[in-house]
Amino acid sequence: MLARLKSPVFIDYVVFELTDVVNSSLRAVLRDEQGSVCSKLETTVPNGQKSFRWNGLNDLPYGVYTLELDHGDEEQQKLRLVKRV
Numbered sequence: 001m002l003a004r005l006k007s008p009v010f011i012d013y014v015v016f017e018l019t020d021v022v023n024s025s026l027r028a029v030l031r032d033e034q035g036s037v038c039s040k041l042e043t044t045v046p047n048g049q050k051s052f053r054w055n056g057l058n059d060l061p062y063g064v065y066t067l068e069l070d071h072g073d074e075e076q077q078k079l080r081l082v083k084r085v
Helices: none
Strands: 002-005 014-019 024-031 037-045 051-054 063-070 077-083
Touching: 002 077, 014 063
Parallel strands: none
Antiparallel strands: 002 014, 014 051, 024 037, 024 063, 063 077
16 A cells, blocks of 8 residues: 555645555554654555545644654555645
């Protein structure tokens, strides 16, 4: 499974599109520029779900973040994000 950001800029949620989804677990970690964990998400992605929305990020401070996605057996994917006003 690969993920692609709908937009690299977010305010209170992040949307990413998933490819090759086959009923797998998804672990997402959002880190700030210093590498500190700001938020975590663990869920199971049902077959055929193409888009995923991670809500509840409104309280994070503005800045640059790294989204780390782990899809079980596959290599971890890292994506750069920016939180803006």
